[in-house]
Amino acid sequence: MSIQETKIYPINTGWLHGDLGTYIFWKGPAGKKKWQPVYCHYVDTGEHKILIDTGLCDAERASKYHHNCNKRDCLEVHIHLKEKLGVDPSDIDAIIFTHLHWDHVQNMKEFPNARYIAPKAEIEMANNPLPLYYRTYECGILGIKPAYSGCVIEAVEEECEILPGLTMFHTPGHSVGHMAVSVATSAGDIVICGDAIFEERNLEPNPSEFWRYWVPARFLNSYQGWKSVEEIDKRADYVLPCHDHDANIRSDVFPYDGMPIRKRRQMIPGYKFYFGDMPEGTVHKVAPAMKPEDVDAYIANLKCPEDMED
Numbered sequence: 001m002s003i004q005e006t007k008i009y010p011i012n013t014g015w016l017h018g019d020l021g022t023y024i025f026w027k028g029p030a031g032k033k034k035w036q037p038v039y040c041h042y043v044d045t046g047e048h049k050i051l052i053d054t055g056l057c058d059a060e061r062a063s064k065y066h067h068n069c070n071k072r073d074c075l076e077v078h079i080h081l082k083e084k085l086g087v088d089p090s091d092i093d094a095i096i097f098t099h100l101h102w103d104h105v106q107n108m109k110e111f112p113n114a115r116y117i118a119p120k121a122e123i124e125m126a127n128n129p130l131p132l133y134y135r136t137y138e139c140g141i142l143g144i145k146p147a148y149s150g151c152v153i154e155a156v157e158e159e160c161e162i163l164p165g166l167t168m169f170h171t172p173g174h175s176v177g178h179m180a181v182s183v184a185t186s187a188g189d190i191v192i193c194g195d196a197i198f199e200e201r202n203l204e205p206n207p208s209e210f211w212r213y214w215v216p217a218r219f220l221n222s223y224q225g226w227k228s229v230e231e232i233d234k235r236a237d238y239v240l241p242c243h244d245h246d247a248n249i250r251s252d253v254f255p256y257d258g259m260p261i262r263k264r265r266q267m268i269p270g271y272k273f274y275f276g277d278m279p280e281g282t283v284h285k286v287a288p289a290m291k292p293e294d295v296d297a298y299i300a301n302l303k304c305p306e307d308m309e310d
């Protein structure tokens with residue numbers, strides 16, 4: 001294995017119709033909906049073949065219990081791997097779950113040789129969810145069989161390099177035990193964000209509120225959620241959120257030549273917040289503060305949720 005060889009392939013497993021104000025942007029335009037893709041990611045390190053999350057089920061089940069779903073010719077993960085990438089599901093060594101929400105775990109039993117790895121707090125929650133989250137974890141009480149029923153899942157409690165070049169780190173807030181996965185590549189650290197952010201835009205400011213980040217609305221703990229957005233900002237040279245079309249569609253495979261490298265932990269005058277420390281060994285990746293004279297143009301160019309297309 002070498003970092004030079006590591007490649008990430010986004011797999012879109014279908015589309016869900018979600019509300020911008022309820023899910024994607026805190027204080028975003030409630031009532032305005034947007035079709036969002038549901039990505040999972042195949043990582044080939046040369047030594048290991050790994051999935052990070054497994055995405056959606058069929059449209060009927062998704063629409064019946066959750067949100068309006070449209071597959072738009074997207075395939076379920078095991079079929080996509082075989083038909084589009086030429087990877088046999090039996091060759092997958094491990095599946096790492098960022099969290100165990102229903103739209104990240106479907107079809108996991110299609111991979112007969114895979115270890116299942118997930119944050120400990122997610123396994124506990126999935127097996128005994130708070131009633132508010134019965135649907136989110138497809139609790140059996142609703143008459144559904146969760147995708148992970150009967151599976152033995154290895155629990156991860158602390159940040160660790162779970163496989164060579166892949167580090168799971170804590171990003172709770174969206175869910176109780178959420179962990180993002182940082183993948184070391186030749187172009188830098190690509191962070192597969194799960195749902196800690198829904199879109200790249202969540203890492204940019206909300207000008208009307210003077211927030212440094214326009215964080216998502218779907219949190220069970222908004223304090224932790226904000227801190228997790230900061231954590232991603234400190235660690236990521238590129239982000240792959242599971243529900244962001246733009247970030248995942250720029251290439252069939254990541255990294256690629258010309259991939260836009262983001263600036264970590266960039267100070268923007270007028271948008272104060274507390275950063276805390278940078279992770280060990282990454283202090284040199286802090287971007288210098290933006291020049292005050294450049295701020296207005298930068299803010300004016302940010303995508304406004306009101307203008308986003310459905």
Ligand SMILES: [Zn+2]
Pocket residue numbers: 099101174175195
């Ligand atoms: Zn989720």
